[in-house]
Amino acid sequence: LLLYESSGEMKTILTHSPGGGRGVYSLYGTSRGFLAGGQWGVYFFEKTDDKEYYRNVAHFDIGALASGPGDSVIQRIALSPQELHLMVGSVSNQIYTVPLQQGGIDGAVAAYKAANSTKAANGVLQRPMHYQGLKFRHLAHSNHSATITGMDSCIRKPLIATCGQDKSVRIWNYKTNSLELFKMFTEDVFSVALHPSGMQVLVGFSDKLRLMNILLNDLSMVTDFDVKACREVRYSNGGQFLAAASGSSGGTVVHVFNSYSFEPVINLRGHTGKVKSIFWSNDDSKMVTAGLDGAVYEWNARDGKRVDHIQKTCLYTSAVILDDNKTIFAVGSDKKIKEIAGSEVVTTVPSHATVTQVAASHSNKLVYVGTESGLLRLYRLPLTNNESHEVLAHSAPVTRLRISHDDQFLFGASDDGSLYISEVKSKDLKSRKVTEEQLYTDLEQVLVYRNEMEEKVTNLETMRQRYEDLTMEHDYQLKLKDMAYAEKAKEAEEKANYNVSQWKIKHEALVHEKEEIEKESNRLLSEQKAHYEKKVIDTEEKYRLQVVEEVERYQALLKSKEELHSQFQRSLENLNSQHERTMMELRDSYESTYRESVAKLEDNKKDFEEMTREFDETRVQIEDDADREIEQQKHEYEEKLALEKQNALRLKGENNLLVKKYSNQAKEIETLKEEISNMTTNKKQLMHQIHQHIKEIAGMKKEIKDRDDTLADKEVRIFDLKKRNQELEKFKFVLDYTISELKKQIEPLNSEIVDLKEQIKQMDHELERYHKSTGMLEMTVKELRNKNETYQREIADTKRRAINAENHVKRIRTDLHELMQILSEPHALKDRVKELYHKHVDVHVQEVQVDADIQKEYSRQREYLEKNLASLKKQLAKETEKHRSDSIRIRQENMQLIAEINTLRREMKDMQTQHKDKELLFITQKKKVRETPLDDDDRFVRTTQSASGARGGLREEDKMIQIQREEIKRLRRTIQNLEGQLKPRSPYSLPAMVLDD
Secondary structure, three states: OOEOOOOEEEEEOOOOOOOOOEEEEEEEEOOOEEEEEEEEEEEEEEEEOOOOOEEEEEEEOOHHHHOOOOOOOOOEEEEEEOOOOOEEEEEEEEEOEEEEEHHHHHHHHHHHHHHEEEOOOOOOOOOOOOOOOOEEEOOOOOOOOOOOOEEOOOOOOOOOEEOOOOEEEEEEEOOOEEEEEEEOOOEEEEEEOOOOOOEEEEEOOOEEEEEEEEEEOOOEEEEEEEOOOOOOEEEOOOOEEEEOOOOEEEEEEEEEEOOOOOOEEEEEEEEEOEEEEEEEOOHHHHHHHOOOOOEEEEEEEOOOOOEEEEOOOOOOOEEOHHHHHHHEEEEOOEEHHHHHHHHEEEEEEEOOEEEEEEEEEOOOEEEEEEOOOEEEEEOOOOOOOOEEEEEOOOOEEEEEEEEEOOOOOEEEEEEHHHHHEEEEEOOOOOOOOOHHHHHHHOOOOOEOOOOHHHHHHHHHHHHHHHHHHHHHHHHHHHHHHHHHHHHHHHHHHHHHHHHHHHHHHHHHHHHHHHHHHHHHHHHHHHHHHHHHHHHHHHHHOOOOOOOHHHHHHHHHHHHHHHHHHHHHHHHHHHHHHHHHHHHHHHHHHHHHHHHHHHHHHHHHHHHHHHHHHHHHHHHHHHHHHHHHHHHHHHHHHHHHHHHHHHHHHHHHHHHHHHHHHHHHHHHHHHHHHHHHHHHHHHHHHHHHHHHHHHHHHHHHHHHHHHHHHHHHHHHHHHHHHHHHHHHHHHHHHHHHHHHHHHHHHHHHHHHHHHHHHHHHHHHHHOOOOHHHHHHHHHHHHHHHHHHHHHHHHHHHHHHHHHHHHHHHHHHHHHHHHHHHHHOHHHHHHHHHHHHHHHHHHHOOOOOOOOOHHHHHHHHHHHHHHHHHHHHHHHHHOOOOOOOHHHHHHHHHHHHHHHHHHHHHHHHHHHHHHHHHHHHHHHHHHHHHHHHHOOOHHHHHHHHHHHHHHHHHHHHHHHHHHHHHHHHHHHHHHHHHHOOOOOOHHHOOOOHHHHOOO
């Protein structure tokens, strides 16, 4: 992916491009970046602030919807304005859509990041598994991805069958505009034809012509015909015949078969080129074929005779015959529509484009044609003029054109893989004689396999029986629950009545308590009211006294104010009198000065008049001289004035510059003064820090000198220790070898212990399973026992009632026998009968008739429970026998484990003896080391290191031995616990374990 500026200049190459030869065919901008469509799906690039500009943060794949390699190659992208729906188009003409739900594209990207968190090393997302969170689906249905090569419709159902170069066969419903069936094949599909009933379809392949049944979700093979490279096939209108064209080296043969017996009827030979069209007449007595050899043949379907129309200059691609069985319309490469009667061309209508297909209505009023440019045209019959109505239906040449049996729909197929369905509304069409309900009676009928139906019927019967059993059980449970709920309701009602009585008692107590509280509160309220009224009176008296005090204080202040005002008036009068005196003095002094000035002014006037006369005399003389000098000086002064003006302007500018410079320098001086003051303070701080650092440096130098001396001593010590370490390394090698030998001996024991642990775990799982099964059996037995006890109690009650009834009957018989003695005495007999009545009949009991359904339900429930009891007894016997055999097997396995544990103990004793021998060997080696002459420090270091090394090795061995001992103890405890658990649950207990110490 290349990133360009708005000016058209390339900015950079995006580092997170898909790469790996995966092309990008479309881009779409979003609020946070852009979407890129290409191979393997849709990529989302998010805008970043770093130098990468955009980063690939998500990849959405088409997934399982892709039935071919081109289905997952995205060529077009569209996003809704709110970014809640995404729609993409693939190279194979498929349109997919996906609702982004809440969050829009941001929410989908966040969910994708959570589901696919792995990235490649270079930061580019690898191709992930199908992302389940964002599911693409077809906008309406899947379409053909290549040229549609065959199309046909049927009569009894609103179905269309199409096939194409994408190796698929599709069944469409043009009433609901939906795809009914879709099947892909591994070989090329050339042609297709629908039986008029809509139950079967013929599909032409390169090697065979196959007849298939249209099932609910599949096409099943019925038979095949030996017709190779069948590119044209057509059922007759009655469905009893089928015609198929096959190409061979000797020419093209049209085979006619019986569609019921599959036997050949006749072979029609005559075409020397490929047959491009087969059409049956309305009564199936004739058939019209057209081919690229320029021939249009009208065949008699019974004897194979033909009527020829041959025009070598035209390559015919389609031909139809009207219902009158006389008129044929044919089209081809000469851009003309020809009406043929007999073997002669009657009418010719020119066309601006090559006509590829033709179809005629069954009313013989309309003719439809398809052109090479994708146009569909409608002509009215007869073809007297060139008037037509056209519709642009396809973007490529029309390959097939069909019309429904009732002339209501027109179907077109094209090289662009699209199927065009148009409803035809014209006054020229004949009205239907049957309704849609009568015509499409077979619409809901589909073919299925007998075994599938039998299996479904069996499953349905099983489910029905199960449903009845569950319903019966549910009703019984409901009755039990109703009884239980009635008892609970009765208990709840009694409890509620008891609670209500208790609540009434509590309510009465609370009402009494409320009345007491109200009395107490009223008493407290009256007391508080009296207290507050008293408090208000006291407060009013207090504030009244304060007001009197404030009034008195105000009057005192008012009096002091009047005194101050009188003092101020007196001082003001004094100041006014003083001011008047001062003003009088000043006025007198100014008047005397004024008189003196007036006298001086008169003297000056006289002097001025004398000087004026002298001046007038000299003025006349001077004016003449002055005029001459004025003219000369005027010229000189004008020149000087000009120079002075220039100098003044120059000086003014310099003065402004100097003023500005002065102001700037003044500011700089102020700034420098501040900086100098700051630097002075900084200097003081730095000098203080320098003195501290000098002291620290001196201390550090002294410390470095001490450390150097210490390092020299330590280096000498290290050198000595290295020598000692070399000697200890030799001793360590010996100990390592010994430890490795011990580990080799311990490893087999560890493996055996692990195996024993696994066996014990398996035994634990088996015991748990047995315990669970035993528990379930015990619960079942307990339930059966409870039911049996219930039945026993019911039987005992019934027997007791029967015995009581029998005794009662005996007593009645005895009384009747005594009554026979007094049959001759009516009064005594009457009295005796009354006495017997009062004796034996306490209350009048109405005979209750038991409902037959209840009796039947009782007997059925009893029979069901007896059967369950018998089956549970059998299951209990089987489980008991199985438990006995498992207990014997576990006992044998325990005996084997005990023998293995005894063997391990003996091996452990042998290892302990070997360990003691090695300890003695270690002590002897340590003595030898001690005998070597070393100074005190060397001896201490060596002894410590050797002892620590030996202790480390011994500690590891001791740890291993201790771990094994603890594991053996844990195994003992586990076995004892298992024995304890088995004793109360099974009559077959394990024998006590005999372990060797």
